[in-house]
Amino acid sequence: MLRLQVDALNAAYAAALDERRFDDWPEFFTQDALYQVQARENFDRGLPLSLMALESKAMMKDRVYGITQTIYHAPYYTRHVIGPAQLLAPQLLSHEGDRIRAQAHYAVFRTRPGDATQVYNVGRYLDEFVQTPAGLKLASRRCIYDSEMVLNSLIYPI
Amino acid sequence: MLRLQVDALNAAYAAALDERRFDDWPEFFTQDALYQVQARENFDRGLPLSLMALESKAMMKDRVYGITQTIYHAPYYTRHVIGPAQLLAPQLLSHEGDRIRAQAHYAVFRTRPGDATQVYNVGRYLDEFVQTPAGLKLASRRCIYDSEMVLNSLIYPI
Amino acid sequence: MLRLQVDALNAAYAAALDERRFDDWPEFFTQDALYQVQARENFDRGLPLSLMALESKAMMKDRVYGITQTIYHAPYYTRHVIGPAQLLAPQLLSHEGDRIRAQAHYAVFRTRPGDATQVYNVGRYLDEFVQTPAGLKLASRRCIYDSEMVLNSLIYPI
Numbered sequence: 415m416l417r418l419q420v421d422a423l424n425a426a427y428a429a430a431l432d433e434r435r436f437d438d439w440p441e442f443f444t445q446d447a448l449y450q451v452q453a454r455e456n457f458d459r460g461l462p463l464s465l466m467a468l469e470s471k472a473m474m475k476d477r478v479y480g481i482t483q484t485i486y487h488a489p490y491y492t493r494h495v496i497g498p499a500q501l502l503a504p505q506l507l508s509h510e511g512d513r514i515r516a517q518a519h520y521a522v523f524r525t526r527p528g529d530a531t532q533v534y535n536v537g538r539y540l541d542e543f544v545q546t547p548a549g550l551k552l553a554s555r556r557c558i559y560d561s562e563m564v565l566n567s568l569i570y571p572i
Numbered sequence: 573m574l575r576l577q578v579d580a581l582n583a584a585y586a587a588a589l590d591e592r593r594f595d596d597w598p599e600f601f602t603q604d605a606l607y608q609v610q611a612r613e614n615f616d617r618g619l620p621l622s623l624m625a626l627e628s629k630a631m632m633k634d635r636v637y638g639i640t641q642t643i644y645h646a647p648y649y650t651r652h653v654i655g656p657a658q659l660l661a662p663q664l665l666s667h668e669g670d671r672i673r674a675q676a677h678y679a680v681f682r683t684r685p686g687d688a689t690q691v692y693n694v695g696r697y698l699d700e701f702v703q704t705p706a707g708l709k710l711a712s713r714r715c716i717y718d719s720e721m722v723l724n725s726l727i728y729p730i
Numbered sequence: 731m732l733r734l735q736v737d738a739l740n741a742a743y744a745a746a747l748d749e750r751r752f753d754d755w756p757e758f759f760t761q762d763a764l765y766q767v768q769a770r771e772n773f774d775r776g777l778p779l780s781l782m783a784l785e786s787k788a789m790m791k792d793r794v795y796g797i798t799q800t801i802y803h804a805p806y807y808t809r810h811v812i813g814p815a816q817l818l819a820p821q822l823l824s825h826e827g828d829r830i831r832a833q834a835h836y837a838v839f840r841t842r843p844g845d846a847t848q849v850y851n852v853g854r855y856l857d858e859f860v861q862t863p864a865g866l867k868l869a870s871r872r873c874i875y876d877s878e879m880v881l882n883s884l885i886y887p888i
Contacts, residue, residue: 425816428835491876493852495813495837497653500583521653523852525876531849533689536651536681560649560683655811658741677744679811691847694809694839718807718841
């Protein structure tokens with residue numbers, strides 16, 4: 415059942431990020447997938463500005479390299495809690511008929527060493543999936559976030 | 573599968589509220605449905621006092637009119653994250669045999685402009701659903717919330 | 731479908747704890763089940779130290795007796811929001827072939843009287859289930875938590 419496949423992908427995606435298996439993260443996407451992290455305010459107004467926009471799996475791998483090898487930053491744990499996905503009508507945004515559209519609400523919590531756990535980022539994943547021989551893959555994931563603050567320090571993908 | 577239908581309704585319900593499509597909100601209910609927001613303390617003691625009690629879809633529409641047209645309030649974003657629903661035994665509370673009883677735990681986060689995201693309201697939806705020609709509808713949704721504070725400013729439905 | 735059974739168990743488990751039906755809590759486990767609450771840092775390093783480790787249902791019942799009868803503590807409400815579970819490959823950790831391995835991310839919120847709701851504990855359930863004549867039961871639940879603080883006052887199971 416399709417929605418259960420989407421939920422399973424989301425759970426595996428969250429686990430990869432929260433367990434810091436960052437190399438696994440690009441593998442949830444197709445080669446030419448879009449990954450975008452955008453403020454809800456910009457999304458709602460149709461503005462292009464986003465906090466992060468990666469336009470291929472190669473760019474995602476480069477980002478992972480940055481996270482794990484080059485960026486100096488204070489460590490923190492993340493924890494994604496994602497609600498059951500909602501399948502969306504296929505015709506609304508998709509330019510390709512075979513894409514599966516879905517969204518899911520998420521909350522990401524952050525824990526820094528010696529500090530209380532905080533609400534870090536909440537929003538929704540607005541997704542397009544395709545079926546591939548290797549299973550369901552993200553052709554596009556837009557993380558539309560409500561949270562305005564804290565994100566100056568966004569290091570890890572949402 | 574019934575539980576997946578409930579999850580799908582909950583996801584669509586959350587999306588309508590969080591995307592501020594308030595006119596869509598009453599459409600999740602039957603004509604004579606109950607919508608109630610009640611403190612857990614009162615619910616547990618069997619007390620009738622509640623923060624909001626709307627006893628028909630017409631009252632819900634009136635509330636939506638109030639939210640969108642007449643109430644002056646500081647804007648804020650909401651984000652619902654709802655866990656998978658739990659189907660409940662039909663005989664426990666229902667007075668009608670064809671009602672489907674379920675509950676789901678929720679967290680609602682609030683983001684005000686220029687401020688960090690906060691935990692706004694957590695609790696559970698205690699629901700009765702009916703199957704209609706237009707799909708599953710809420711005959712009763714009671715939002716039993718743990719949170720005591722912040723709610724003096726409850727504007728939008730939970 | 732197996733994953734839906736796991737989600738249903740998690741929802742019922744969360745409801746039992748949050749509704750303070752503590753006597754129901756050990757019933758989610760097999761007789762010789764393990765229940766452990768462990769910091770992520772210790773788990774990741776393979777260290778045995780944990781905040782709570784109960785090695786049978788009898789120990790869990792004893793803990794419930796402690797919670798409800800003997801421990802003096804300030805009351806608080808809890809609310810679990812658990813994401814859809816992820817089934818894990820059977821061979822990775824399990825020493826018994828008939829065990830079903832799964833994990834799910836959770837957030838537990840705490841509300842103390844007269845106070846705002848707080849993020850109390852976030853992490854993941856790392857679980858082993860078995861099918862029994864009475865349905866799916868936990869043979870092992872390890873609560874691997876990110877949160878370092880607040881837990882000095884952990885009273886109720888996670």
